[in-house]
Amino acid sequence: MFGQMMDQPLLISSQISFAERFHADVEVVTRTVEGPIHRSTWGEVARRSRRLANALLKMGVREGDRVATIAWNTQRHLELYFAVSGLGAILHTINPRLSPEQLAYVVDHAADEWVFFDTTFVKLAEILAARPKSTVRGFVAMTDEAHRPASSIEGLLVHDTLLEAESDALVWPTFDERTASSLCYTSGTSGHPKGVVYSHRSTVLHSYAVTMTDTLALSAADVTLPVVPMFHVNAWGVPYACAMVGSKLVLPGPGLDGKSLTELVEAEGVTSLLGVPTVWANLLAHLASEGKKLGTVKKVVIGGSACPGTMIEAFEKGHNARVIHAWGMTETSPVGTVNVMLPEHEGMPWSEVLSYKLKQGRPMYGVDLRIVDDEGTELPRDGKASGHLQIRGPWVASGYFRQEGSDTHHDGWFATGDIATLDARGTMQITDRSKDVIKSGGEWISSIDLENAALACPGVQTAAAFGLPHPKWQERPMLVVVRAPGTELTANEVMSFLAGRMPRWWLPDAIEFVEALPIGPTGKVLKRTLRERFAGYVFST
Amino acid sequence: MFGQMMDQPLLISSQISFAERFHADVEVVTRTVEGPIHRSTWGEVARRSRRLANALLKMGVREGDRVATIAWNTQRHLELYFAVSGLGAILHTINPRLSPEQLAYVVDHAADEWVFFDTTFVKLAEILAARPKSTVRGFVAMTDEAHRPASSIEGLLVHDTLLEAESDALVWPTFDERTASSLCYTSGTSGHPKGVVYSHRSTVLHSYAVTMTDTLALSAADVTLPVVPMFHVNAWGVPYACAMVGSKLVLPGPGLDGKSLTELVEAEGVTSLLGVPTVWANLLAHLASEGKKLGTVKKVVIGGSACPGTMIEAFEKGHNARVIHAWGMTETSPVGTVNVMLPEHEGMPWSEVLSYKLKQGRPMYGVDLRIVDDEGTELPRDGKASGHLQIRGPWVASGYFRQEGSDTHHDGWFATGDIATLDARGTMQITDRSKDVIKSGGEWISSIDLENAALACPGVQTAAAFGLPHPKWQERPMLVVVRAPGTELTANEVMSFLAGRMPRWWLPDAIEFVEALPIGPTGKVLKRTLRERFAGYVFST
Numbered sequence A, B: 001m002f003g004q005m006m007d008q009p010l011l012i013s014s015q016i017s018f019a020e021r022f023h024a025d026v027e028v029v030t031r032t033v034e035g036p037i038h039r040s041t042w043g044e045v046a047r048r049s050r051r052l053a054n055a056l057l058k059m060g061v062r063e064g065d066r067v068a069t070i071a072w073n074t075q076r077h078l079e080l081y082f083a084v085s086g087l088g089a090i091l092h093t094i095n096p097r098l099s100p101e102q103l104a105y106v107v108d109h110a111a112d113e114w115v116f117f118d119t120t121f122v123k124l125a126e127i128l129a130a131r132p133k134s135t136v137r138g139f140v141a142m143t144d145e146a147h148r149p150a151s152s153i154e155g156l157l158v159h160d161t162l163l164e165a166e167s168d169a170l171v172w173p174t175f176d177e178r179t180a181s182s183l184c185y186t187s188g189t190s191g192h193p194k195g196v197v198y199s200h201r202s203t204v205l206h207s208y209a210v211t212m213t214d215t216l217a218l219s220a221a222d223v224t225l226p227v228v229p230m231f232h233v234n235a236w237g238v239p240y241a242c243a244m245v246g247s248k249l250v251l252p253g254p255g256l257d258g259k260s261l262t263e264l265v266e267a268e269g270v271t272s273l274l275g276v277p278t279v280w281a282n283l284l285a286h287l288a289s290e291g292k293k294l295g296t297v298k299k300v301v302i303g304g305s306a307c308p309g310t311m312i313e314a315f316e317k318g319h320n321a322r323v324i325h326a327w328g329m330t331e332t333s334p335v336g337t338v339n340v341m342l343p344e345h346e347g348m349p350w351s352e353v354l355s356y357k358l359k360q361g362r363p364m365y366g367v368d369l370r371i372v373d374d375e376g377t378e379l380p381r382d383g384k385a386s387g388h389l390q391i392r393g394p395w396v397a398s399g400y401f402r403q404e405g406s407d408t409h410h411d412g413w414f415a416t417g418d419i420a421t422l423d424a425r426g427t428m429q430i431t432d433r434s435k436d437v438i439k440s441g442g443e444w445i446s447s448i449d450l451e452n453a454a455l456a457c458p459g460v461q462t463a464a465a466f467g468l469p470h471p472k473w474q475e476r477p478m479l480v481v482v483r484a485p486g487t488e489l490t491a492n493e494v495m496s497f498l499a500g501r502m503p504r505w506w507l508p509d510a511i512e513f514v515e516a517l518p519i520g521p522t523g524k525v526l527k528r529t530l531r532e533r534f535a536g537y538v539f540s541t
Helices: A013-022 A042-058 A075-086 A100-110 A119-129 A159-164 A200-210 A233-245 A258-268 A277-290 A309-318 A350-357 A447-455 A491-499 A527-533 B013-022 B042-058 B075-086 B100-110 B119-129 B159-164 B200-210 B233-245 B258-268 B277-290 B309-318 B350-357 B447-455 B491-499 B527-533
Strands: A027-031 A037-041 A066-070 A090-093 A114-117 A138-141 A180-185 A195-199 A223-226 A248-251 A272-275 A299-302 A322-328 A335-339 A368-372 A386-392 A413-422 A428-433 A438-440 A443-445 A460-470 A474-483 A510-513 B027-031 B037-041 B066-070 B090-093 B114-117 B138-141 B180-185 B195-199 B223-226 B248-251 B272-275 B299-302 B322-328 B335-339 B368-372 B386-392 B413-422 B428-433 B438-440 B443-445 B460-470 B474-483 B510-513
Touching: A013 A042, A013 A075, A013 A200, A013 A233, A027 A042, A027 A075, A027 A258, A037 A042, A042 A075, A042 A159, A066 A075, A066 A100, A066 A119, A075 A090, A075 A180, A075 A233, A075 A248, A100 A119, A100 A180, A100 A195, A114 A119, A119 A138, A138 A159, A180 A200, A180 A233, A195 A200, A200 A233, A200 A335, A200 B200, A223 A233, A223 A258, A233 A248, A233 A272, A233 A322, A248 A258, A258 A277, A272 A277, A277 A299, A277 A309, A299 A309, A309 A322, A309 A350, A368 A413, A386 A428, A428 A447, A438 A460, A443 A447, A447 A460, A447 A474, A447 A491, A460 A527, A491 A510, B013 B042, B013 B075, B013 B200, B013 B233, B027 B042, B027 B075, B027 B258, B037 B042, B042 B075, B042 B159, B066 B075, B066 B100, B066 B119, B075 B090, B075 B180, B075 B233, B075 B248, B100 B119, B100 B180, B100 B195, B114 B119, B119 B138, B138 B159, B180 B200, B180 B233, B195 B200, B200 B233, B200 B335, B223 B233, B223 B258, B233 B248, B233 B272, B233 B322, B248 B258, B258 B277, B272 B277, B277 B299, B277 B309, B299 B309, B309 B322, B309 B350, B368 B413, B386 B428, B428 B447, B438 B460, B443 B447, B447 B460, B447 B474, B447 B491, B460 B527, B491 B510
Parallel strands: A027 A248, A066 A090, A066 A114, A090 A180, A114 A138, A223 A248, A223 A272, A272 A299, A299 A322, A438 A474, A474 A510, B027 B248, B066 B090, B066 B114, B090 B180, B114 B138, B223 B248, B223 B272, B272 B299, B299 B322, B438 B474, B474 B510
Antiparallel strands: A027 A037, A180 A195, A322 A335, A368 A386, A386 A413, A413 A428, A438 A443, A460 A474, B027 B037, B180 B195, B322 B335, B368 B386, B386 B413, B413 B428, B438 B443, B460 B474
């Protein structure tokens, strides 16, 4: 027997409609690609989204069609979030840091019909437009007529011109909440990128989850600045959740450097920042060089890759901003776990707080976590045993787009490719990627632990650890270090620093210095490239 | 095209499973019906719920069957919440304050198969058991063998004895999330009570909504004491939401008086209270008489009926506890709106804060609100126009149980029976019940505004306003007052007090003093009874 409750599907259009009805005057502020700061409101975003939807309908966009974006975090991108998904079409956000080959691959694989791009990326659009065979029917520059780029693209449309021709009269269509809403390809460090297809249901449930008090706690009281890009994993769901709660939203456009972000934080009274560690390293360096403090910021959500303790300390002690460490993947919409302190942590000394904050946190209700050994047997949740991390839940991928036999789950669980520990409260700590963990003499050495230890060494700017084949031990660790500018650090000095800080058998067999680490399109160090580069390396011991 | 996300139904069993996996050691504390404080944990509640489910299966309970409870807020009641719904059966919580006739009516109408009851209510159970024709197959006393009540009920079972015979090995079944989970009858001030049937989907979505930062904000950091009864509208969803976030839960059992609540708050370090104004009036009176403060309490959620300003002031200024005023109905699961201050209210003087806090708040994402005139035309959301309040959303009733043609919605909206104003931010203020608003000369006088004005008059303990037929004006207001103990207030004094505080034509045509107001089973003043009692009243003017 069914309950007798109203039958209303969970649709993304209901988020922007809610924003228009109940927080129409709350601001949406963008640092535009054209330069100036643009001030708008959720009410205006809602109206413009409907005009855009009417334009898309005239362009022939129908339910299930893919509309691609190559764009920064801007209001026009936000309008596409609601207009495309609101119609039941699929928003394919493309990472502009993909190589031209990968870019062409994902557009072909997704069979995109339209490509909206920021003028920053006109060259990428031209590469796509010049290809003889393509599903793409046309290109739209996300700007106004005055800023139409000089371009070889035939029939290039302009975002604002499309909107100006349309009315904002539109009733969002109703459809099954399992309908696909957006599409994001994984960064694909090996093989082709794989497409994850989110649904309206998964997006709305994930939005609820990230507004919970014990998670990202997005709120009407916040001024939210997502530095995390809207071109990857829907900016952690922040655009949807902010519409839902009526948070003032500040979009940084292309200005991701420390100076631009600091200006925006100060001018808009930002209270909540979200982004990856590399962005924060730049911001902190800028603030330090200017002797500035993050006055209004109350919390900084850090994810995408593990956040170093020095960064947590810099925000919490140096800027009085609470760090919320979170973990997720493209395949998990993306938020899976969030590190928020529990009542039992009250009064804990800072060193323990810090070591707790280094963990990736606890699952939000909706997802479940477990760790398993190589044979798939569940391991104890004792905070010590480490195993392959698996996750399941209604916002976790069940397969990849257009990839036969790509069921991502085994026994109902998705294998994350991470190595982690879990404790009795569900607190998860990633110790490594399955492919990066260093297997030495039948035991595992965490490349992340090794890197974190090295990062604490004075004179180390950044570092990467990885395993190289070894005749006796299977693998042995190698450490590659980038020196801080103006320092003369030696391998012996690094080794002495590490010596007392880890078991002897964890110590790297070799330390080399490089100018820079190879970085992939989502800001992660490409360890495969390092392993290839040092493939022939002969250990001295 | 569908998204490629895991297909997991939203089921109540997933809440207790989540609690067991990720906050097994968080406490659940009960003031038992037997007397002592009982300490347990979410892990233990989860295990006992599975044992109870195994017992229910042996008792023949199947998906869709109704299992009734007549019980206080206790751990055993909590176990029934998860065990009954977890199996796909329907938990029918009965309000013990119903008259014996209404009690029999709801049990028959629901076709309950089992009745679980607290020993407090053994007489009610005996009345039900003595009836010759009934769907009820048996009765279970919610206690242990040592406290088995002396009773005439044949084959009376005992809750703990049932559990002791069972194992906790059970895998919760999976089924459609729209499956009915629980059933609650409206208080039914006129006509028969009507049954509202919640679903797993509506319950889980509502749980997410009440854990949002800008709503009830239930959290792992809280020690939550729901005084709001589990026998009515699922205690505002608090049991589910606390399982989901891992809040320590403190259940007051039958101890709803000021002294018992104060003891529990102090002993357990309660941070979050939820309940109706009448309970808080008793608590505040007790605290005042003892010269005590609510030390650990940070927030008090008040709903069920409008909260007077004096109560808000007493909590906020006298006890440093933030009041969160909320509104909902049996038909809305129940939470519809929550009053949480917005950024623009910062720095507002206390008098304005107070007048804002008197409003019922803003809708949580998921529900939508509007006000309409008598013809059903939507009225402006300007904070001034008042009209019939309507609501819609996935946790709003679409009809009543076993009642042909009882579609509660018109044009997709549920008519709440309230008169309210809405402002541009969606802030809703109830000005009256549709049936209580006083229609004088074609204009509306809010009975609630009149009562609130009277409550501010020194010497008034409580008051009720209602309309009586009037030959010229259609209706004119009458005010009935209960004097504060030891005062000698006169009608003239009340009238003088009111005179400057409202438009002249709002002033009651008559003021009478009574010993007590008639109160219905959910604690609301029965204005129909008052109108009947004073039906023949002849106005002096």
